[in-house]
Amino acid sequence: MDRSVHQARWILAPIFGLGVGLFIAGIYLT
Known part of the structure; x- marks a missing residue:
């Protein structure tokens, strides 16, 4: 495992989780 990876x-990971959370929230609210 490379340290940079x-x-x-x-x-x-947090950015991807936040994006998915906003995506699901956007579908749920509309």
Whole structure:
């Protein structure tokens, strides 16, 4: 495991989760 890949995963995981959360909320509210 490369350290840069592991660090990038920590950064992308919350952004991806937030995007999915907003996407589901957008469908649920409309």
